[in-house]
Amino acid sequence: MTEQPARRLLLVHAHPDDESINNGATMAKYAAEGARVTVVTCTLGEEGEVIPPSLAHLTADRENALGAHRIGELAAAMKELGVADHRFLGGTGRYRDSGMMGLEQNHRSGAFWAADVDEAAAHLVEVIREVRPQVLVTYDPDGGYGHPDHIQAHRVAMRAADLAAEPAFRADLGEPHTVAKVYWNRAPRSVVEERFRWLAGVLGESPFTAAATVADVPGVTDDERVTAEIDGRDFGAAKAAAMRAHATQIEVSGPLFALSNGLAQPIFDVEYYELVRGGAGAVRGVRETDLFAGIDAAGAAGPGTTATEGGK
Numbered sequence: 387m388t389e390q391p392a393r394r395l396l397l398v399h400a401h402p403d404d405e406s407i408n409n410g411a412t413m414a415k416y417a418a419e420g421a422r423v424t425v426v427t428c429t430l431g432e433e434g435e436v437i438p439p440s441l442a443h444l445t446a447d448r449e450n451a452l453g454a455h456r457i458g459e460l461a462a463a464m465k466e467l468g469v470a471d472h473r474f475l476g477g478t479g480r481y482r483d484s485g486m487m488g489l490e491q492n493h494r495s496g497a498f499w500a501a502d503v504d505e506a507a508a509h510l511v512e513v514i515r516e517v518r519p520q521v522l523v524t525y526d527p528d529g530g531y532g533h534p535d536h537i538q539a540h541r542v543a544m545r546a547a548d549l550a551a552e553p554a555f556r557a558d559l560g561e562p563h564t565v566a567k568v569y570w571n572r573a574p575r576s577v578v579e580e581r582f583r584w585l586a587g588v589l590g591e592s593p594f595t596a597a598a599t600v601a602d603v604p605g606v607t608d609d610e611r612v613t614a615e616i617d618g619r620d621f622g623a624a625k626a627a628a629m630r631a632h633a634t635q636i637e638v639s640g641p642l643f644a645l646s647n648g649l650a651q652p653i654f655d656v657e658y659y660e661l662v663r664g665g666a667g668a669v670r671g672v673r674e675t676d677l678f679a680g681i682d683a684a685g686a687a688g689p690g691t692t693a694t695e696g697g698k
């Protein structure tokens with residue numbers, strides 16, 4: 387086996403831009419510390435809207451060229467974060483963006499939402515068995531905010547974590563590997579509310595005319611469900627630069643950003659997680675400050691894994 391960095395973090399996301407919005411600071415921090423950071427993106431985000439008028443021709447209902455364009459945006463974002471290992475699930479373009487819930491294109495052949503979960507998970511098993519991450523990060527069962535591709539990314543990631551450890555599953559995909567810890571992206575409600583109160587005071591100095599609300603932030607949950615917080619304040623600039631690289635999707639201005647709806651949101655450079663598998667390092671009521679906490683050199687989560695088998 388080739389020599390690997392000691393700490394290995396795998397993140398599974400639905401579309402290009404989700405990784406930078408959710409985990410940009412975390413990824414930049416761990417990459418800077420020498421960890422191997424691997425991002426798997428499940429679709430090219432072909433159905434997205436486009437913010438800059440000069441690129442409006444790329445959308446699915448016009449040239450249908452947004453997916454190819456977003457490959458470049460993602461590559462630029464990864465460079466800003468120092469992440470060298472980035473892949474698309476099953477290869478580039480294997481699964482297509484499904485669009486928002488209830489749309490007819492959800493059910494098109496090739497749409498990620500229409501994919502068989504086990505079949506899609508097998509592609510991720512191959513990555514897990516190669517990279518052998520101790521830590522996996524993905525969305526909660528609602529995908530953070532109910533988008534079909536985000537829900538499906540959650541299902542595929544959780545299924546793949548199970549299957550990768552299963553010796554009887556697809557020996558052709560590599561040696562079995564147990565991911566020691568699994569986290570879901572989260573945001574504690576009190577923190578988000580506080581940040582939006584702050585945002586209301588600075589909105590007038592920004593180019594944005596209106597603010598989003600707490601409900602627009604994915605993964606918001608009761609504070610006590612949040613078990614880890616990663617202080618990425620040293621990497622806030624890298625996160626903002628990565629978000630800015632997704633220019634068709636995100637407008638960044640100082641500490642604020644907006645998606646295609648134009649509504650201002652705060653950029654979080656402290657990022658939050660809920661540990662749902664592997665309890666080593668987690669002490670009830672005290673948030674972890676390192677996703678690798680409690681993991682020994684052999685990559686096991688150690689004994690006493692009692693923390694938070696999160697509600698599904």
Ligand SMILES: [Zn+2]
Nearest residue numbers: 400401404536
């Ligand atoms: Zn997304």
